[in-house]
Amino acid sequence: MPRKNQFGKNIFTASEVATYALCPEAWRLTYIEKVSTDALKDKAKAGEKDHDIWTKNFDDAVYLTRAKYLIWILIGLLIVFYMIEVSIR
Numbered sequence: 001m002p003r004k005n006q007f008g009k010n011i012f013t014a015s016e017v018a019t020y021a022l023c024p025e026a027w028r029l030t031y032i033e034k035v036s037t038d039a040l041k042d043k044a045k046a047g048e049k050d051h052d053i054w055t056k057n058f059d060d061a062v063y064l065t066r067a068k069y070l071i072w073i074l075i076g077l078l079i080v081f082y083m084i085e086v087s088i089r
Contacts, residue, residue, distance in 0.1 A: 023047075 005011050020027040026044070029035040 003011050016027065016031060019030065029043075
């Protein structure tokens with residue numbers, strides 16, 4: 001939990017900053033709501049599973065987006081080569 005120094009400014013420990021950078025929700029639960037870490041472990045496992053599912057879906061979306069652009073480029077090239085072939089005849 002942030003503490004005030006002698007000048008009235010909030011001071012955060014390095015571990016608090018690292019926890020917040022990794023997962024702001026975990027920081028909030030640990031330092032603000034004072035939820036024990038044992039209670040967080042089950043939620044963390046469920047969160048990791050949700051993150052894995054989200055990552056897989058994101059990876060699939062990126063792959064399909066790249067595939068879509070590749071297909072459009074190939075269709076465009078086919079049209080260009082067809083028009084060149086027709087104009088040569």
